[in-house]
Amino acid sequence: MYWAIGIFEGEGSIVITTNRKSVNLVVQISDQDVLERFFHIVGVGTIRGPYKPKGPKADREYKVIWKWASNSIKNTTALLEQWLPYLGNRRRRKAIEALVCLRNKSGRKPRLVCSRGHVWTKENTWTSKKTGFRMCRACKNLRENNQIKTFYNEGEM
16 A cells, blocks of 8 residues: 555645535556556556647657546545555645545535634544534633633632
């Protein structure tokens, strides 16, 4: 799997549509055998090609391109979650953005941070069991600490 992640890191793209409702993973490469090996390791997606690229010089001969793509929400989400720890910083940021888009059903750009700028993560999110209301744990701790300080300050009067 690490080899396939390396191929994706070097030759792949994470494409988020402009309406933010779908995400495609794409690898374009001129070596059909490399792409077929990638496909067999990953186990999902489709291979298409060969495509003859159009270059700036009409008289020049260009290699044909083969393309692998994963368009399924389920497969794309699974691959991104599996690959996330192994991706470089730039592609990891794009993968996180893509995962947020895939999880957001409305197509609106979701909030990635709370009103005070703390990042919404699983570890930093508290959810009320009764109402389902969610709150940033860092903000919740600040709020509780301020209430305790206020209580003690009022008691000293």
